[in-house]
Amino acid sequence: MESLPLFIIASALLIVTPGPDLIYVLTRGISGGKQSGVVSAIGVTAGILFHTLAATLGLAVLLKTSAIGFLLVKTAGGVYLIYLGYQMIRNRGSIDLSGVGARIGTKKCILQGCLSNVLNPKVALFFVTFLPQFVSLESNNYSLYMAGLGLLFASMTAVFLMFLGLFAGQIGTWLQQKKRLASQINSGAGSALILLGLFLLKPQQH
Numbered sequence: 001m002e003s004l005p006l007f008i009i010a011s012a013l014l015i016v017t018p019g020p021d022l023i024y025v026l027t028r029g030i031s032g033g034k035q036s037g038v039v040s041a042i043g044v045t046a047g048i049l050f051h052t053l054a055a056t057l058g059l060a061v062l063l064k065t066s067a068i069g070f071l072l073v074k075t076a077g078g079v080y081l082i083y084l085g086y087q088m089i090r091n092r093g094s095i096d097l098s099g100v101g102a103r104i105g106t107k108k109c110i111l112q113g114c115l116s117n118v119l120n121p122k123v124a125l126f127f128v129t130f131l132p133q134f135v136s137l138e139s140n141n142y143s144l145y146m147a148g149l150g151l152l153f154a155s156m157t158a159v160f161l162m163f164l165g166l167f168a169g170q171i172g173t174w175l176q177q178k179k180r181l182a183s184q185i186n187s188g189a190g191s192a193l194i195l196l197g198l199f200l201l202k203p204q205q206h
Contacts, residue, residue, distance in 0.1 A: 003134040010081075010130075010196055011153045015160050017088060017189040024116060025161045028109050029168025036109050037165020043110035045158040047117025048127075052150025055127040056143055070132065074200075077129030081197030084126075088190030133200050 016022075021044045029037025062069050104112075117123050131146050164171060 007134040007149055011156055013189045013192050015157050017185060020116065021161065022164065024113060025165050026168050026171065029165040032104065032109065034166050035106065037168045038162050039106050040109045040113045041158060041161035041165045043113025044117060044161055045154050046114040047123070048154045048157055050118050051123055051127040052147065052154060054124065055131055056147045056150060059128065059132060059146065073129060074132045077133045078197045078201035080129045081200065082194050085190040085193030085197065088193065089187050
Protein backbone atom coordinates (compact mmCIF):
# COMPACT_ATOMS: atom_id res chain seq x y z
CA MET A 1 0.00 0.00 0.00
CA GLU A 2 3.00 2.31 0.41
CA SER A 3 3.11 2.69 -3.40
CA LEU A 4 -0.48 3.94 -3.63
CA PRO A 5 0.34 7.69 -3.32
CA LEU A 6 2.97 7.29 -6.04
CA PHE A 7 0.45 5.49 -8.24
CA ILE A 8 -2.12 8.27 -7.77
CA ILE A 9 0.42 10.95 -8.66
CA ALA A 10 1.63 9.08 -11.76
CA SER A 11 -1.94 8.36 -12.86
CA ALA A 12 -3.01 11.98 -12.43
CA LEU A 13 -0.08 13.15 -14.55
CA LEU A 14 -0.97 10.73 -17.32
CA ILE A 15 -4.69 11.47 -17.22
CA VAL A 16 -4.45 15.27 -17.46
CA THR A 17 -1.78 15.22 -20.16
CA PRO A 18 -3.32 16.02 -23.57
CA GLY A 19 -3.72 12.83 -25.58
CA PRO A 20 -6.18 10.96 -27.83
CA ASP A 21 -8.75 10.35 -25.05
CA LEU A 22 -8.76 13.96 -23.93
CA ILE A 23 -9.00 15.23 -27.52
CA TYR A 24 -11.81 12.79 -28.34
CA VAL A 25 -13.96 13.81 -25.37
CA LEU A 26 -13.33 17.52 -26.01
CA THR A 27 -14.25 17.32 -29.69
CA ARG A 28 -17.38 15.26 -29.02
CA GLY A 29 -18.43 17.64 -26.25
CA ILE A 30 -17.88 20.68 -28.45
CA SER A 31 -19.76 19.25 -31.44
CA GLY A 32 -22.56 17.46 -29.60
CA GLY A 33 -22.93 19.26 -26.30
CA LYS A 34 -22.61 18.13 -22.69
CA GLN A 35 -24.41 14.81 -23.10
CA SER A 36 -22.13 13.74 -25.96
CA GLY A 37 -19.08 14.76 -23.96
CA VAL A 38 -20.12 12.75 -20.90
CA VAL A 39 -21.10 9.58 -22.77
CA SER A 40 -17.86 9.77 -24.74
CA ALA A 41 -16.01 9.80 -21.43
CA ILE A 42 -17.99 6.70 -20.39
CA GLY A 43 -16.97 4.94 -23.61
CA VAL A 44 -13.29 5.76 -23.10
CA THR A 45 -13.49 4.48 -19.51
CA ALA A 46 -15.08 1.22 -20.68
CA GLY A 47 -12.09 0.67 -22.95
CA ILE A 48 -9.73 1.29 -20.02
CA LEU A 49 -11.61 -1.27 -17.92
CA PHE A 50 -11.19 -3.84 -20.71
CA HIS A 51 -7.42 -3.36 -20.76
CA THR A 52 -7.27 -3.42 -16.95
CA LEU A 53 -8.96 -6.83 -16.90
CA ALA A 54 -6.79 -8.18 -19.72
CA ALA A 55 -3.56 -6.94 -18.11
CA THR A 56 -4.52 -8.29 -14.69
CA LEU A 57 -5.40 -11.76 -15.98
CA GLY A 58 -2.37 -11.97 -18.25
CA LEU A 59 0.13 -10.80 -15.67
CA ALA A 60 -1.38 -13.06 -13.02
CA VAL A 61 -0.64 -16.04 -15.26
CA LEU A 62 2.88 -14.72 -15.93
CA LEU A 63 3.69 -14.32 -12.25
CA LYS A 64 2.49 -17.84 -11.48
CA THR A 65 4.63 -19.15 -14.33
CA SER A 66 7.76 -17.04 -13.92
CA ALA A 67 8.72 -14.52 -11.25
CA ILE A 68 11.68 -13.55 -13.44
CA GLY A 69 9.33 -12.82 -16.33
CA PHE A 70 7.22 -10.59 -14.12
CA LEU A 71 10.36 -8.76 -12.97
CA LEU A 72 11.35 -8.22 -16.59
CA VAL A 73 7.91 -6.72 -17.27
CA LYS A 74 8.38 -4.34 -14.34
CA THR A 75 11.80 -3.33 -15.65
CA ALA A 76 10.40 -2.79 -19.13
CA GLY A 77 7.65 -0.69 -17.55
CA GLY A 78 10.17 1.65 -15.94
CA VAL A 79 11.91 2.08 -19.28
CA TYR A 80 8.54 2.63 -20.99
CA LEU A 81 7.60 5.39 -18.57
CA ILE A 82 10.88 7.13 -19.35
CA TYR A 83 10.09 6.74 -23.07
CA LEU A 84 6.59 8.17 -22.59
CA GLY A 85 8.04 11.12 -20.71
CA TYR A 86 10.58 11.75 -23.46
CA GLN A 87 7.87 11.62 -26.13
CA MET A 88 5.71 14.09 -24.19
CA ILE A 89 8.57 16.58 -24.06
CA ARG A 90 9.66 15.96 -27.65
CA ASN A 91 6.19 16.22 -29.18
CA ARG A 92 4.81 19.00 -27.03
CA GLY A 93 2.53 21.40 -28.84
CA SER A 94 -0.81 23.13 -28.71
CA ILE A 95 -3.99 21.07 -28.52
CA ASP A 96 -5.46 20.56 -31.99
CA LEU A 97 -9.23 20.68 -31.98
CA SER A 98 -9.54 21.00 -35.74
CA GLY A 99 -11.07 17.52 -35.88
CA VAL A 100 -14.39 18.70 -34.43
CA GLY A 101 -17.02 17.32 -36.75
CA ALA A 102 -20.76 16.84 -36.96
CA ARG A 103 -22.79 15.73 -33.98
CA ILE A 104 -23.24 11.95 -33.66
CA GLY A 105 -25.61 9.80 -31.61
CA THR A 106 -25.11 8.76 -27.99
CA LYS A 107 -24.48 5.08 -28.75
CA LYS A 108 -21.93 5.94 -31.41
CA CYS A 109 -20.11 8.29 -29.00
CA ILE A 110 -19.78 5.48 -26.46
CA LEU A 111 -18.80 2.88 -29.07
CA GLN A 112 -16.15 5.06 -30.68
CA GLY A 113 -14.67 6.02 -27.32
CA CYS A 114 -14.53 2.39 -26.21
CA LEU A 115 -13.12 0.98 -29.45
CA SER A 116 -10.50 3.72 -29.70
CA ASN A 117 -8.96 2.22 -26.55
CA VAL A 118 -9.79 -1.48 -26.96
CA LEU A 119 -8.26 -1.65 -30.46
CA ASN A 120 -5.21 0.46 -29.64
CA PRO A 121 -2.13 -1.75 -28.98
CA LYS A 122 -0.36 1.19 -27.33
CA VAL A 123 -3.03 1.28 -24.62
CA ALA A 124 -2.63 -2.46 -24.02
CA LEU A 125 1.16 -2.05 -23.77
CA PHE A 126 0.72 0.82 -21.34
CA PHE A 127 -1.40 -1.17 -18.89
CA VAL A 128 0.76 -4.28 -19.09
CA THR A 129 3.85 -2.24 -18.19
CA PHE A 130 2.34 0.42 -15.93
CA LEU A 131 0.28 -1.53 -13.40
CA PRO A 132 3.04 -3.94 -12.30
CA GLN A 133 5.23 -1.02 -11.22
CA PHE A 134 3.12 -0.64 -8.11
CA VAL A 135 2.68 -4.31 -7.19
CA SER A 136 5.14 -6.17 -4.98
CA LEU A 137 6.44 -9.51 -6.21
CA GLU A 138 6.01 -10.80 -2.67
CA SER A 139 2.36 -9.80 -2.48
CA ASN A 140 -0.09 -12.67 -1.88
CA ASN A 141 -2.95 -10.77 -3.52
CA TYR A 142 -1.14 -9.27 -6.49
CA SER A 143 -4.00 -9.95 -8.91
CA LEU A 144 -6.60 -8.31 -6.68
CA TYR A 145 -4.30 -5.40 -5.92
CA MET A 146 -3.49 -4.83 -9.59
CA ALA A 147 -7.18 -4.98 -10.51
CA GLY A 148 -7.88 -2.43 -7.77
CA LEU A 149 -5.22 -0.10 -9.18
CA GLY A 150 -6.73 -0.45 -12.63
CA LEU A 151 -10.19 0.39 -11.31
CA LEU A 152 -8.78 3.39 -9.47
CA PHE A 153 -7.10 4.60 -12.68
CA ALA A 154 -10.35 4.11 -14.60
CA SER A 155 -12.34 5.99 -11.93
CA MET A 156 -9.92 8.91 -11.94
CA THR A 157 -10.07 8.99 -15.73
CA ALA A 158 -13.87 8.90 -15.74
CA VAL A 159 -14.20 11.79 -13.28
CA PHE A 160 -11.71 13.96 -15.17
CA LEU A 161 -13.10 13.23 -18.64
CA MET A 162 -16.72 13.66 -17.55
CA PHE A 163 -15.85 17.08 -16.17
CA LEU A 164 -14.09 17.80 -19.45
CA GLY A 165 -17.14 16.65 -21.41
CA LEU A 166 -19.53 18.77 -19.36
CA PHE A 167 -17.56 21.95 -19.95
CA ALA A 168 -16.02 21.07 -23.31
CA GLY A 169 -17.15 24.26 -25.02
CA GLN A 170 -15.65 26.60 -22.43
CA ILE A 171 -12.52 24.50 -21.91
CA GLY A 172 -11.94 24.09 -25.65
CA THR A 173 -12.16 27.83 -26.25
CA TRP A 174 -9.86 28.55 -23.30
CA LEU A 175 -7.26 26.00 -24.46
CA GLN A 176 -7.28 27.41 -27.98
CA GLN A 177 -6.56 30.84 -26.52
CA LYS A 178 -3.78 29.46 -24.31
CA LYS A 179 -1.60 28.08 -27.10
CA ARG A 180 1.39 27.42 -24.85
CA LEU A 181 -0.57 25.61 -22.15
CA ALA A 182 -0.48 22.14 -23.73
CA SER A 183 3.25 22.48 -24.32
CA GLN A 184 3.83 23.41 -20.69
CA ILE A 185 1.61 20.55 -19.43
CA ASN A 186 3.40 18.03 -21.64
CA SER A 187 6.85 19.25 -20.62
CA GLY A 188 6.03 19.14 -16.91
CA ALA A 189 4.28 15.77 -17.02
CA GLY A 190 6.97 14.31 -19.28
CA SER A 191 9.76 15.35 -16.92
CA ALA A 192 7.87 13.90 -13.96
CA LEU A 193 7.36 10.57 -15.78
CA ILE A 194 11.06 10.34 -16.61
CA LEU A 195 11.94 10.85 -12.96
CA LEU A 196 9.30 8.30 -11.94
CA GLY A 197 10.65 5.75 -14.42
CA LEU A 198 14.19 6.23 -13.10
CA PHE A 199 12.94 5.84 -9.53
CA LEU A 200 11.10 2.61 -10.35
CA LEU A 201 14.19 1.17 -12.03
CA LYS A 202 16.16 1.45 -8.81
CA PRO A 203 16.88 -1.94 -7.21
CA GLN A 204 14.32 -2.60 -4.47
CA GLN A 205 15.56 -2.82 -0.92
CA HIS A 206 14.55 -5.99 0.95
